Amino acid sequence: MNKQTIRDLPDEAVRGRRVLVRVDFNVPLEADGRVGDDTRIRESLPTLSHLLDRGARVVLLSHLGRPKGKPDPKYSLAPVADRLRDLLAGPDVAFIPASAGAAVVEATRSMRDGSVLLLENTRFHAAEESNDEALARAFAELGDVFVNDAFGSAHRAHASTEGVARHLRPAVAGLLMEKELEYLGRALATPERPFVAILGGSKISGKIDVIEQMLPKVDHMLIGGAMACTFFRAMGLETGKSLVEEDRVDMARDLLARGGEKLVLPTDARVAPAIDQPAAAATVARDRILPGAAMFDIGPASAAAFAAIIRTGRTVVWNGPMGVFETAGFEVGTRAVADAMAEATRAGATTIVGGGDSAAAVAEFGLADAMRHVSTGGGASLEFLEGKTLPGVDVLDERVA
Numbered sequence: 001m002n003k004q005t006i007r008d009l010p011d012e013a014v015r016g017r018r019v020l021v022r023v024d025f026n027v028p029l030e031a032d033g034r035v036g037d038d039t040r041i042r043e044s045l046p047t048l049s050h051l052l053d054r055g056a057r058v059v060l061l062s063h064l065g066r067p068k069g070k071p072d073p074k075y076s077l078a079p080v081a082d083r084l085r086d087l088l089a090g091p092d093v094a095f096i097p098a099s100a101g102a103a104v105v106e107a108t109r110s111m112r113d114g115s116v117l118l119l120e121n122t123r124f125h126a127a128e129e130s131n132d133e134a135l136a137r138a139f140a141e142l143g144d145v146f147v148n149d150a151f152g153s154a155h156r157a158h159a160s161t162e163g164v165a166r167h168l169r170p171a172v173a174g175l176l177m178e179k180e181l182e183y184l185g186r187a188l189a190t191p192e193r194p195f196v197a198i199l200g201g202s203k204i205s206g207k208i209d210v211i212e213q214m215l216p217k218v219d220h221m222l223i224g225g226a227m228a229c230t231f232f233r234a235m236g237l238e239t240g241k242s243l244v245e246e247d248r249v250d251m252a253r254d255l256l257a258r259g260g261e262k263l264v265l266p267t268d269a270r271v272a273p274a275i276d277q278p279a280a281a282a283t284v285a286r287d288r289i290l291p292g293a294a295m296f297d298i299g300p301a302s303a304a305a306f307a308a309i310i311r312t313g314r315t316v317v318w319n320g321p322m323g324v325f326e327t328a329g330f331e332v333g334t335r336a337v338a339d340a341m342a343e344a345t346r347a348g349a350t351t352i353v354g355g356g357d358s359a360a361a362v363a364e365f366g367l368a369d370a371m372r373h374v375s376t377g378g379g380a381s382l383e384f385l386e387g388k389t390l391p392g393v394d395v396l397d398e399r400v401a
């Protein structure tokens with residue numbers, strides 16, 4: 001990576017200084033208000049420990065959810081402070097219900113070395129998402145050094161991810177950010193072959209750029225999820241009530257022609273009259289989807305064929321489920337992909353799960369630790385794989401040769 005990281009900072013840049021760290025603590029909250037899946041918090045611990053061990057005063061900024069630019073107790077980071085306190089087990093972790101202004105600056109100035117101060121949701125300011133200059137400057141006053149460890153938000157040019165770094169130097173990457181960029185970057189730039197990409201999810205429109213970007217690089221591209229149906233339509237097949245993006249059928253036809261044998265589509269499907277009727281599901285060949293049925297998962301023959309290709313891979317990148325894995329009965333294809341990736345990992349392959357739904361699926365199957373890397377970024381990993389510049393990374397200090 002050509003960006004500086006916290007490892008490039010000399011101890012004196014950190015000891016006793018206020019280190020402002022943008023983390024992505026956008027985690028799910030349970031009905032009782034407590035943190036659900038805390039992966040994103042746990043993944044920030046190496047960066048936090050690195051700084052705390054060096055006597056930094058760590059000030060944390062994050063968003064949570066989409067509160068529409070005004071305070072909303074439903075999206076408070078207070079429960080995250082409790083979980084962080086448990087996970088860090090030692091250092092003081094304080095929380096204040098604000099993220100900018102004189103009182104917050106004052107609070108950062110009265111911190112002790114080796115302590116943590118988590119601030120309230122940055123999106124309680126409407127100016128956060130518009131990357132407002134004044135708010136970016138206000139955030140910059142909260143630290144002496146800026147660290148961006150929020151890979152999951154690196155595709156957003158917001159005041160706390162991009163704007164702040166223009167006003168606070170040094171501005172460097174944290175260890176999670178570094179790890180994410182290295183895994184994804186190496187997979188795209190110097191993949192060990194065979195290189196297999198698995199793409200799923202409902203819509204081809206959300207994946208078109210990643211298909212375009214990766215098709216020339218991979219040896220095999222497996223397509224599952226409802227988006228396979230847009231390809232089926234392009235092949236002239238009946239797709240019944242399946243989700244098809246009519247305005248993308250020509251594009252799918254063009255990709256089929258260009259992809260040739262690299263592009264592998266399901267040969268069978270699990271279909272049902274409706275998503276809430278998994279008990280009525282049947283397996284049919286892809287050219288036997290009836291007008292009253294819709295595809296909710298890839299079929300068993302496709303799952304086996306996909307798994308066989310995945311097991312041959314030395315680099316495997318996966319983004320998007322093969323079916324409606326949240327519904328029992330339609331999770332089989334997604335599980336087969338996850339199992340095959342776990343096997344490939346055991347055989348020494350570099351397996352990378354893009355964040356979002358695929359990461360949720362491997363977590364649900366209990367297979368997160370069986371992968372080489374599970375990204376904490378959904379939209380961010382997708383944009384990275386699309387070859388886009390991530391503004392939260394781009395703004396950081398370059399490494400000098």
Ligand code: 3PG
Nearest residue numbers: 024026065152153378379
């Ligand atoms: C995510 O969960 O993908 C990130 O935290 C970004 O959240 P956003 O899509 O609401 O900007």
